[in-house]
Structures are given as structure tokens and as C-alpha cells.
Amino acid sequence: MNGEYKTLNDISLESNVLFFGKESCLPNYYFTGNNVRKNYVIHYILKGKGVFSSANHEAVQLKAGDIFILPKGVPCFYQADGKEPWTYFWIGLSGLKIATMLSGSVLSSKHYLRQVQNSNFCKSLNKLFEAVHNPNVLTNDLLTESLIYQTFYYLDTEYPIKKKKKHLANSEQLKIALNYLHDNYDDHNCSIASLCNKLDVSRSYLYNLFKSGFNTSPQQFLIKIRMEEAKNRLKNSQNSVQEISASVGYIDEFTFSKAFKKYSGFSPKVFRQMNTK
Template identity: 35%
Template sequence: MDNFKYLETARRDALDLARRDTLDLFVCYCGIEECKPGYSYGPAIRSQYLIHYVLDGEGTYYVNNKTYKLKKNQGFLICPNVITFYKADTENPWTYIWIGFDGIKASTYLKYANLHKDNLIFEYDEDDALKEYILDMLKHNTLNYGDELRIQGLLYLFLSRLIHTAPPYLQPKDKASKLYIVKSIEFIEKNCSNNIKITDIAHYVGLNRSYLTSLFKSNLNMSPQAFLLNFRMDKACELLGNVELSIGDVARSVGYTDALAFSKVFKKSKGMSPREYRSKIT
């Protein structure tokens, strides 16, 4: 595992990784630098996402004909294939950490942190976590498999801190509503055998019950209660085809502890009792 470079000087500590085993999200390089007065980089184009976070001092970021003056506890995002230039202040030059990364989900996670081409600047003043994550990456520069996984995990932690302090990411209304429906259905599929309620589904997706109900009605023309019931009854029909399962077994498998109550609901839904349905299909 020697596809990396590690460089340490009095002012600069950096790790450059060449492995790209993880497609979702991976670190390309990271580092920390105490810049000299007036130090600059660019104009340049990067092929990955790159975040700089200012630990001390000041500097300026130039991108898309815009100028951003930055100081301690502020940071900036560089997007792939965009010409950028940044420069340390001549009197109070900045010290910053940086981390370059890419992957299929990189842009999605950045949007969750409210970072994208229309919002390239952020602030983080809660603690020293961002700095500590980068320093931890730099300590594990031997890059054996354990270190590689640690660096990967630290990248997720780094982004999670930015997401935690960012304003909520608002997806387009129609896309967001469909996502809530998909996640609700996934929850129902995984928990069908448990005694789940609509409030449990709403809590899982982070909505109140009334709003979740309105989303189901507008997207599926039924309430979540009706969807849950239909799902359970359809699942019961599938399980009734297995003659090794008793009616009580089927009832428990779809969230009913009382076989009699299950039979009543099933008959109302399907027009026949579970035993009648079984005899019909087997």
C-alpha cells in the first residue's frame, strides 16, 4: 500500500492519497499549512471537491468573478472544474487546513451541509473538531488498511460536523415528498412484523403525523394507515401460501399478536377468512 505521498515541513503537513477503492466518498488529500504573507495559489482548476477551513489569520478567495474575505472559523469550498484563486493576507496571513475528496455522493453530502456552487462559504465555531479530524488523518500516514479505513471514517465525521451546524437542506418540494414516501415504505417493509404505528413511521422520517398523512394522500391517494394495512394483508396472502405456517404464525409475521383480530381484519380486506384463502390457493 504505497500509493500515497506524505510531506512535512516547518509550515506544511500534508497527505496525498492515490487509492480510490471507495466509490461513494473518498479522501484524495488533506493537510494543514501556516501560510507566508501574501502566499497564493492559482488560478487553478481542481478535479475534486476541496474544502479549506481557516484556523487563524485572514485571506481572500476569488471565484466566478466574486471575492470573499475570510478569517478564523470560516471556510470555503472549491468545486471541480472551476477556476479559483486564493491568497493569504500580507499582514495577517492565514493558517488553514484542507481536505480534497470526491465520490458519487460527495455533492449530495455537501448539499446537506448547505455547500454548493451557489453557496461556497461556511462558518464553524463550535469546537476544534474539524482541525482534530485532519490532524488525526495526518498521524495515520503509513496507510495500511486500518489507517485507510480510519481516514475514510474521519472524512464522514468531518462532513457530519458541517452538516450538523448548517441550515437545513431543502430539496425541491416534489422530490422531497417522494423521498419521504420512499423512506416510509422502506420502514414499513422492514418493520411489518412489529406492532408499528403511524407515529413510529412519522418519527422515523422526521415528520409529524398529519403532514405525513397529507403526503401519502397527495402521492398515493391513500392514508399511511390504509397503506400499512394493505401491505400487511398482501404480505399475509403471500405467507398463507406456505402451509408450514399456522394462521397464528402468519398473524405474528404481519404484526398481529391476536390471531382472531388478524382474521377479522383479513376477512374485511380480502372478503374471506385466512383459512378460506389458504384452501383456495393451495
């Protein structure tokens, strides 16, 4: 195999490049050393492909543009493809902050990422790999350390760990739904679809929520809010039917009048006449 390998001296307790290297593997080559590392080793695949697996994870095939990490204390196995063996470079990292910075990314749990070549994370990782080749002088040590933080910044922002959704009780979801409908009924964009998006639930789930809470559908509940407010404005204001229809979330007067008559049994004009002192 053709490649390079170099070990560096520790320069920081918080974050540090311990070693780095590059290798063009032979077909079916696999690492025969200790498969449980005492540090973190990031591998970026430059060309070719191979197989990677880590403890309690299924083996995956990775190719150029992908990345995998050998986490500290986790058994891993990786092997070059028999026909298109991979070429990769690696950077070994240690320090008190590496685990913390890694924990903000999905890489900490999956141990690999696919097709990162166009990301800022990958660009920064390549800059870091270039920087560690330079002489060990103060300015380059500072550059190297800053690039470590920049690389993890992009890793955590571009590939963040997915947070588990907080489960809300039915009563809390219903409260949010009511507040949303009461606060937005005057907007014609307020709909059951927009409410589902806000709660991140399906229409059938929302329907069952309202049925169990009020024995009505969410659509009928929204219509009731709009119609009762329309009744109030017809009785207590001089606004035209067109103005009132717009103020309760209807785009045109005809659609509002039709909905109002179906709800109350009277047209808006007749209802106003009946309720005007």
C-alpha cells in the first residue's frame, strides 16, 4: 500500500491532532491492529469504496465523499473493496473537548456520514489535514487548533443530532390548538392543515383529539369561532357584510354568506335586521 503516517506532539489538553495519515489500500485490505481506539480517528474517503461497521451497528458500504469515525473505546471494522479499494486520509484527535463537540452531531451515534464532499465541514476538515503537514511552529499550532474547532462547528451545524420530540399530553395539545384557532381565525390562511403542521400531527389524530375533547371536528370548531364572531359584529357594528366576512377569515362575501346561512339559518343581512335595535 502507498501512504503516509505521522505522529504529532500534544499541544493542547482540550483539542489536539495526535496523528494523521493517508493510504491507498490494496483490494480487500483491512486493519489488523487493535480495533478499539484510545482516541477519535476521522477517515475521509477520497476515492474507491469499502465496508465499515462499529459495535451494535450493521455494516454499511461507503464510497468516495463519505466519512467514518473510529470513536474512542468502540470496536470497529473496516475493509477495502475487492475491486475498487478505497483511498482515504485520517486524522487522530484527542482532548477533553473532542467527545463533547462530537456529541452535537449525528456522527456520534451513526459513526458515518454519506456524501459530505460539498459541505463546509468537509472543506474545513481538508484544511485541517493540510495544516497538520506544516512545520510545528506557534502560528501553525494556533491555526491547527482553530481549524479543529471550526471543523466541529460545521459538523454540529450541518449534521446536528436529531433531538427526540417532546411528547405533549392530549390536554396540552388541545390547549395549543384552541389558542391557535382563536388567535388566527381572522386570517384566511388559518386552516386545519396549518394547525396540523403546527402541532406536527396528522389530520386523523387532530380529529380524534377534538372529538374526545369537544365532540366535534376541528373544522366545525373553527367555523363556530368564525360564525359566532360574525354574529357579534353583525349585531354590534356598522361594518358591511363584505368587511365582516374578511375580518373573520373569508376571502369573499359569497362564500361567507353561504357558510353563515348554513350555520345560523339566516343570511347575514336578515340576521342583522332581526338583531338590530
